[in-house]
Amino acid sequence: MYTAALPDPQYQPEFYADIAPKRLMAWLIDFALILALTLIALPFTAFIGLFFLPFLYAAVGFVYRVMTISGGSATLGMRVMSIELRNAQGETLDLGSAFLHTLGYYLSFMMALVQLGSVVLMLTSERGQGLTDMVLGTVMVNRRL
Template structure:
């Protein structure tokens, strides 16, 4: 099974860029809250390296949640999920690669800008990491019909 064709199966991609943005916001808040919970366990020294803590916690959160169900909790809330070019859910290796690409994109502003433009303008709504890995974000309800 391959990824759905946006021309013949547009329901798979309907509103996905907006849902991705909203899911990103939820995931950012969850990561921030997790960092606040972790802070006391660092004797509050985590305040001195909070951006690094946020990066590491966010990386682990994204990788594990994507590996478990091909979606972060934010993605699940908005009923979207990642699929490989074969149409299957991502495994741990795919989740790691996708999260690494996402993290690198955020580290280099031009790459993130390119990724956002691609998500908004391509017919499958793929970001830079998606194009590199052949992954797509689709509506979960359409996938499980």
């Protein structure tokens, strides 16, 4: 499944060093940014969005994640933490891959046990992959400088 284009965790561990805590910090940054964007979007819904705020947050977050990941293979939080997503060929994610990765993230997030399993995989797998990463063949790596 993985090609020579991806760094080997045995021979190039620096690409996978501290990925799990960096993912957590990136998630917190993205959470705050998505919340801010959701609050900015509220007046455009004539404040009706207050009645379905979790759904508005989810919709804004979905679009944010797909657009930022397809635009540079990382959300803004990931960029701050100097990490990025790569596909099995070592390439950045395109729009379709970013959509599928975000969809997988949302599906796993909707089921607590699946999300917990994904976090455990991030902490224990050789490449620090979550469930969605394993299904799609993507990896989170420290950005090449």
